[in-house]
Amino acid sequence: MIGSLRGTLTAAWRNPSGRSGLVVLGALIAFALVGPIVLPDPTRIPELGQGATGPSLSHWFGTDHFGRDLLARLATGARISLAIAAIAVALSLSIGTAVGIIAGSFGGAVDRILMRIVDAALALPRLFILLLLLAVWERIPIPALVAVIGATGWFGTSRLVRGEVLRLKHEGFVQAAVALGAGRTRTIFRHLLPNVAGVILVSATLSMGDVILLEAGLSYLGVGIQPPTPSWGVMVFDARNSFTTAPWTLFFPGALVVVTVLATGLVSDALRAAFDPRSA
Amino acid sequence: MSGPLLEVADLVKHFPQGHGLFRPGRTVHAVNGVSLTVAPKETLALVGESGSGKTTAGRAVLRLVEPDAGTVRFDGVDVLAADRRAMKALRRRMQIVFQDPYGSLDPRMTVGASVAEGIEIHRLAPKPEIRARVERLLGEVGLEPAAADKYPHQFSGGQRQRIGIARALGVDPAFVVLDEPVSALDVSVQAQVLNLLLDLQRDRGLSYLFIAHDLAVVRQVAHRIAVMYYGRIVEQGGRDEVLERPRHPYTRALLSAVPEPDPAAQRVRIVLPGDPPSPTSPPPGCPFASRCFHPARDGRCAAERPELRPVGPSLVACHHAESTWETPR
Numbered sequence: 211m212i213g214s215l216r217g218t219l220t221a222a223w224r225n226p227s228g229r230s231g232l233v234v235l236g237a238l239i240a241f242a243l244v245g246p247i248v249l250p251d252p253t254r255i256p257e258l259g260q261g262a263t264g265p266s267l268s269h270w271f272g273t274d275h276f277g278r279d280l281l282a283r284l285a286t287g288a289r290i291s292l293a294i295a296a297i298a299v300a301l302s303l304s305i306g307t308a309v310g311i312i313a314g315s316f317g318g319a320v321d322r323i324l325m326r327i328v329d330a331a332l333a334l335p336r337l338f339i340l341l342l343l344l345a346v347w348e349r350i351p352i353p354a355l356v357a358v359i360g361a362t363g364w365f366g367t368s369r370l371v372r373g374e375v376l377r378l379k380h381e382g383f384v385q386a387a388v389a390l391g392a393g394r395t396r397t398i399f400r401h402l403l404p405n406v407a408g409v410i411l412v413s414a415t416l417s418m419g420d421v422i423l424l425e426a427g428l429s430y431l432g433v434g435i436q437p438p439t440p441s442w443g444v445m446v447f448d449a450r451n452s453f454t455t456a457p458w459t460l461f462f463p464g465a466l467v468v469v470t471v472l473a474t475g476l477v478s479d480a481l482r483a484a485f486d487p488r489s490a
Numbered sequence: 491m492s493g494p495l496l497e498v499a500d501l502v503k504h505f506p507q508g509h510g511l512f513r514p515g516r517t518v519h520a521v522n523g524v525s526l527t528v529a530p531k532e533t534l535a536l537v538g539e540s541g542s543g544k545t546t547a548g549r550a551v552l553r554l555v556e557p558d559a560g561t562v563r564f565d566g567v568d569v570l571a572a573d574r575r576a577m578k579a580l581r582r583r584m585q586i587v588f589q590d591p592y593g594s595l596d597p598r599m600t601v602g603a604s605v606a607e608g609i610e611i612h613r614l615a616p617k618p619e620i621r622a623r624v625e626r627l628l629g630e631v632g633l634e635p636a637a638a639d640k641y642p643h644q645f646s647g648g649q650r651q652r653i654g655i656a657r658a659l660g661v662d663p664a665f666v667v668l669d670e671p672v673s674a675l676d677v678s679v680q681a682q683v684l685n686l687l688l689d690l691q692r693d694r695g696l697s698y699l700f701i702a703h704d705l706a707v708v709r710q711v712a713h714r715i716a717v718m719y720y721g722r723i724v725e726q727g728g729r730d731e732v733l734e735r736p737r738h739p740y741t742r743a744l745l746s747a748v749p750e751p752d753p754a755a756q757r758v759r760i761v762l763p764g765d766p767p768s769p770t771s772p773p774p775g776c777p778f779a780s781r782c783f784h785p786a787r788d789g790r791c792a793a794e795r796p797e798l799r800p801v802g803p804s805l806v807a808c809h810h811a812e813s814t815w816e817t818p819r
Contacts, residue, residue, distance in 0.1 A: 382594025383604070385554055386654070390608040390661060391581035400607075404598045485598070 221484030228480020234473035238466070242292050245285025252282040253438035262456035272458045274448060283440040284462055290441040292470070294356050295421045301360025303367055303414055307406070310371025311398055314379065325372070331365045337427065344433040355434060359421055367413045374406045408482045415478040419471035426467075442467050494527035495665055495697050496551070496584075501525070501560035503543075503550045507770065516770040520546040522721035523560070525798070526699075528665065531691065533698040535708040535729075537744065538718035541766065545589075547718070548667045548701045552584055553577065564665070582612050585658035589670035591650035595642035601628075601653050602638030608661035627656040631686060648679035652686065659690070665697040672707060684710055705748045709733060717741045720766050720777040727804030737806045739784045776809070786810040 222228040246252070255276045265272045271280040313324040331339070343358050344350055350358075378384055378401070387397050426443020428434030435441045437448075445463035453460035503521040521543045528534045538544045550557040553569065562569040564584060572580055585608075588594035595604055605624045609615050615623050625635035631652040642650055651671060658666055668687065672680040688711060690696060702708050708715060709729070716726040717738065725738040736742045746760040762781045767773050773780070775792040782791065790809055801811040 382588035382590055382654075383596040383599075385549075386586065386588065386594060386657060387607060389552055389554060389581060389584075389586045390657070391578045391611045392607065396611070400599075401596055405596070 218481060218484045222477060222480035225480040225483060227476045228484075231473040231476025231480065234469060235477060238288060238292065238470060238473070241285055242288035245282070246289060249282035249285050250279050252278060252286045252440050254278065255438075262452050262459055264456070264458060271462050272456070274445075274459050275452045275456065280445075280459065280462055283445060284442070284466060287440040287442045287445055287463065288466065290352070290435060290439065291422050291425065291443065291467075294352070294359065294425050294441070295418050295470075297356045298360040298363065298421050299414055299417045301357070302363030302417060303410055304364075305361070306364030306367025306413070307371050307403075307410055309364065309368040310373075311375055311402055311406070313368065314372040314375025315394060315398060315402065321372070324368070328365045328368055331362075332369075336362050336424070340424075340428060341431070341433060344428070347433075349436055350433065352435070355425070355428070359424060359428075363417055363421065367410070367417075370409050370413055371406050374409050375402055378402055378405055404485070407485050411478040411482045411485075415471075415475045418474040419467065422467050422470065493529075495530045495532075495565055496526075496528040496699070497561075497563040498527070498547075498551055499525045499561045501547060501550055501562065502558045503546050503555060504558050518769045519721050519772055520769065521550060521557070522772070524718070524721070524723055526716050526723065526726065528697050528699055530664070530697055531695050532713045533691065533700050533711050535700045535702055535712035535715045536718060537702050537705060537708055537715060539703060539744075539766075541769070542718040543721040544701045544703075544718045545669055548586070548669050548699055551699065552581075552586055552667060554586070578612075582608075582661045583664045584667070585661065585663040585665070586667040586669060587651070587654050587658050587671045589673055591647040591654065591674055592642075594654050595650055595657075597642055599641075600638060601640055601642065601645070604642075604653065605638070605656045605660055608657065612661055614661065623660070624656075627659055628653075630659065630690070631656045646679075647675050648683055651675065651683050655683075655686065655690070659694070662694075663696070665699070668698050668700045670701055670703070673702070673704065680707065687711065705733070705745060717744065720772075721769070722777065722807065723798055723805075724778065724807045725804060726798070726806075731803050735802070735804075737801050737804055737811045738778075738808050739782050740778050743783075776807075778808075784808070784810055784813075786813045 223232060255278060261277060262275045263269060263273045263277070269279050269281070271284065274280055274283065309324055309328070313321040339362050340358060343362070347354065384397060384401050387401055392400070422442060425434050425441060426446050429441060429444040430447040435444050437444065442463040446460060446467070449456075449460035449463070501521055501524040505518040505520055506515045507518050524543070524547050526534060526536070536544045536547065546555060549555045551562055551569070557570060560570070564580060567576070567580060569580060595601070602621070602624050605627055606620050609620055609623055621638070624638050628635060628637050633649065633652055633656070637645070637653070642653070645653065671687065672683050675683060684707065687698070691698060698711070700708065700711055712729045714727065715729050715732040716723045717732065717740065718724070719740045725732060725736065725741045732741060733745065736745055743760040743762050746758060760783065764781050767777055767780060773792070775790075775794055776782070776796050779787065779791040787810065794809070796807045796809045798805045798807040
């Protein structure tokens with residue numbers, strides 16, 4: 211069984227790469243929490259705007275083409291991008307895991323219906339589904355955006371989880387539980403879920419980067435985060451015209467996306483190892 | 491001994507295979523009308539080659555796979571008609587030990603948690619006493635109490651098999667399906683586990699359905715033997731009768747494959763030509779006819795399926811079971 215959350219985190223901390231990932235994620239979260247409080251208003255455009263300026267003492271990370279402080283925009287963007295990614299990924303993993311486990315453990319018609327739905331959803335590009343869903347809003351509230359991103363991201367996860375469940379169902383230990391009289395609920399929570407946790411974590415890592423970039427793409431198409439509110443994605447796309455003359459406008463938000471995805475990967479790798487008693 | 495503890499009649503299990511959207515599927519006839527009984531405190535060995543349906547038969551008896559037809563009665567209760575509650579009660583009394591000592595224990599649960607599972611499910615002990623019961627069970631199968639806190643990967647194959655046995659015994663069953671419990675183990679470890687199973691049978695009065703392909707193992711544990719081929723029982727009888735006077739040609743072939751410890755001993759190895767018929771298209775006649783080497787085999791074998799019938803003290807499904815013959819050299 212999955213040990214206490216604290217025990218798992220402790221185990222991940224003991225792993226050197228897990229520790230560096232946790233440190234980086236912690237720093238990013240601190241930046242997102244504290245930055246917007248101490249830094250200037252990220253949306254204010256200076257009246258005497260002189261366009262993009264490079265890093266300097268007054269603007270450590272430079273300014274964008276409107277003359278807005280990049281560091282302040284990155285901090286507020288961190289709040290938005292990290293929150294959207296974390297919540298949307300948590301949502302899609304929960305739905306995907308639930309659907310995958312139900313399809314795999316019930317089998318039969320339930321499985322066929324759920325998997326045909328997933329097949330159909332996977333056959334359409336996600337961006338297209340999102341555009342359809344988002345077309346109803348003039349200006350989408352962020353919670354709705356998160357819900358929509360989360361609700362369209364679980365198809366692959368459900369496939370993955372179902373496959374694992376189908377494999378596990380024929381393992382002796384699941385059969386033994388059934389033979390001992392374990393009901394479906396017990397089998398799912400005691401045996402199936404802990405044993406698919408590794409697959410779910412890998413899936414989480416992959417989706418984190420996806421979702422940050424997806425939000426960026428949506429914002430670019432004008433259906434995601436609306437300017438002047440910054441998100442890392444919005445900032446990357448804002449930089450599309452200025453990056454040849456002001457490369458820092460592209461570099462900093464892009465680097466933060468990459469660093470976030472990498473750190474998530476390191477942490478989830480360490481968590482996966484921590485979940486597995488064989489590596490203890 | 492009064493009546494049998496387990497009575498299986500005409501058990502059938504077919505697996506649909508390759509059903510496409512526009513294509514009718516085929517059916518694998520895994521178990522095709524198996525009947526057997528197991529008396530209290532008795533071991534019935536179910537032997538046969540890979541794919542003979544013996545494992546499916548064992549699981550169908552416990553409803554780990556749902557049989558398509560037939561009846562299973564356990565201690566007078568109709569197992570296949572049991573509703574959820576009745577089935578849960580039955581599961582306390584009918585248990586299983588699996589072949590694969592690696593896949594049969596949850597890698598993410600401590601050994602103690604695995605062994606406690608049945609006790610928890612059936613609420614056989616108040617929470618504070620579970621630990622003591624688990625340690626007692628571990629002791630009974632020859633493991634230290636400290637084993638409860640370890641994970642399966644810290645144990646050898648033989649020890650894992652002992653853990654699997656302890657888990658099955660946790661609910662205090664009367665009958666255990668032993669699905670090739672020693673096939674994955676080294677020969678020296680095999681003997682230890684077999685002895686453990688024999689001790690447990692004696693001490694707890696257990697009945698076993700012992701599924702195996704190794705007749706040397708079966709010789710040590712079985713009271714009676716049922717030989718399966720192609721989803722059917724082809725010969726059934728007392729251990730010595732089947733081993734010393736095999737009446738079905740398939741049983742003879744199987745016996746000839748048992749390794750002979752004495753290198754000087756004369757022995758004839760029967761190598762069967764070909765494979766069993768395809769499990770998706772059973773032949774009309776004797777399923778063994780295509781590989782049979784019986785000197786009296788004839789056209790009837792290919793046309794008419796032999797029923798299991800009494801021949802001497804055994805039951806044999808062969809048209810020519812009465813004719814005595816020497817194994818060809």
